[in-house]
Amino acid sequence: MKQVNGVDIEKLSETMNAIRGNPDIAKFNFRATNKWLEGGHNRTTINEFDGACSMHNRAISFVIDEDEPPVLLGQDKGANPVEYALTALAGCLTTSLVYHASARGIKIDEVESTLEGNLDIRGFLGLSEGIRNGYDGIQVTFKIKSDAPKEQLQELVDIAKKRSPVFDIVSNPTPISVRLDN
Template identity: 35%
Template sequence: MSVINEIDVRALQDSADTLRAKPGLARATFTVGGSWQGGYRITTQTGALAQDGSRDETRVAKFEMSSDEPRAALGTDTAPTPAEYILHALAGCYTVTTTTHAALLGIELKAIRLDLEADIDMRGFLGIDPSVRPGLQQIRVRVDLDAPGTTREQLEELIALVQKRSAIRDTLANPVDVVTTLA
């Protein structure tokens, strides 16, 4: 059995074969629920994961996340900001996508280093200038891969796959239907 980057390549290929045969298993729904903690603070917990209509309740409240704003933005600086969670989500997805596709390409990684930055113009968020969008203006990701015996061209091919296949990058780079309802 071949293990590359701590990924069981045979199991990965078997999973892909299963999803080809049963596409319903490929569709999943992630959930979180949260409660306001005052000021800019919220605490959320993971909820059930649904896959092909079946709910996995073992993830309910298994993990907890909190967010806040720095003091400079009138928060209490007790947790990462929502923007930092976006960067973390992208870094996490890039890591999953990089290790997965490196393993499938036979590239052994010794290390991955990601440095991410995001720019925002608060005039959009505060409604000061309606021509400024309230969201992040640009996200920059610097990827440093240590893959002995791998050419620059192979690493560039891998990063191109990461940009093409990362679910979180795709979510950030393309419009997503976000439906908000008042309970």
């Protein structure tokens, strides 16, 4: 088993070849269940998903608490949803960068990213129709330790942007269906 950056390169190659032979293997359906607790406090549970032509249950469910800081009338029982959006973006960009570096045989010693999102809550509160409800913009800065030249590291950052599913979700319109089921 050959590993680069903790990624099994042989399995990655086998997976990519299997997908080339059967594109249905690449289709995934992820699910999350959210329950409101009180105030701004919600709890999300993540376990099962469909992918690689079958359903999967994780060994343990992931439980994520979301809340607001006191200045936004919450009790700080978890990061708020827009902070989790930054977390999802950071994790996905980093994973994309590392997997693509690994596939190219580029050794990465360390990756750190800093994300900032600017948001005006007048949109969320309905106080101004001209103000967006979500982030006005997100800034991502990477610090990467590697023997690879800076140009190659920049190329990896560009590939991460191009291939990250979460970057795609937040930077392109994604159809979202919201319905009431009583």
